[in-house]
Amino acid sequence: MDLKDALPINKWGKNIKKPFVIAGPCSAETPEQLLSTALELKKLNVDALRAGIWKPRTRPNGFEGMGIEALKWVKDVKAESGLPFATEVGSALHVEVALKYGCDILWIGARTTVNPFSVQEIADSLKGVDIPVLVKNPMNPDINLWIGALERIHNAGISKVGAIHRGFSSFEKTKFRNTPNWQIPFELKRQFPDLALLCDPSHIGGTRDLIFDISQRALDFDYDGLIIESHINPDEAWSDASQQVTPARLAEILSELKYKTESSDNVEFISQLEQLRNKINNIDKDLIDTLAQRMIISEKIGEYKKVNSVTTYQNDRWIEIFNTRKEWARKLNVSEEFVADIFKLVHEESVRKQEEIINNEITKA
């Protein structure tokens, strides 16, 4: 089965609108907490309620979720709020009981996605099931691990499979709890344009203040939906207290977000876009042409280096290139980091080409 054939989110059911919003507490704590949060969220017209039943904690002795006891609350909460219920599963046993107690949507957490054994075990336990299953990105920025997990679930016959972008763990401290690395979900979208993609701003941000901006970015990037942690009393939450928002705050966030469409039928907009895109096309052709010319010269240098037995990599020259290009970028108001990244690639390719020449027996020069 090809993951490209997974159902796009608008085919998951009747009246599925974009953005598809799943909201709810990090963890189901008590029947009252779950129900009161659900009733408030229902007023916001969210599409589904989320709550963790089993919590994967980094270190032991933290709150590990209420487990099956909390699943027993799901039936009443669903009946009273009218919201479908979504939760995380980390094993075949979780799947079995989650389905038994009426969970409507399942997701695989970031710590589970990294382990193909666990994902396959979950996939096998899902055979014959027809509910949406979402796969969070793995903790580490490995797109193939993410795609592999999505494929395992899809191969088990789950057509409503989708991805959740929740950011990536890193040793470096940034303002995010998990760095977004937007280029990874972009690459996922490039390879699987119709695959449902949700953003989890709560686990990317780690603090309430960042939820709005990350959500807006995701909508600007044409994500299909959001999964946001919301708790009736966030400061007292038993897990992830600092990143949960009250349903009232979530209402503000959802109403302030600017919803965009991928295309527009405004004729003037379409024609302007086309003109500008044509300009970009020409500039890109020139860029590639320039790169090709640069490469020819670099190959010539490689040949001279070979004849004169000089090393391919010349530290002083690289330092000079790196610094001057950043300086030129700064003067033109182009991001220095961006230009530095580009020149790292250009230099790497030059060195690779020169190595090819130097290690080749026949000298062209």
Ligand code: PEP
């Ligand atoms: C969660 O959604 O509460 C959770 C544990 O998420 P993640 O797997 O993204 O850490």
Ligand code: MN
């Ligand atoms: Mn959480």
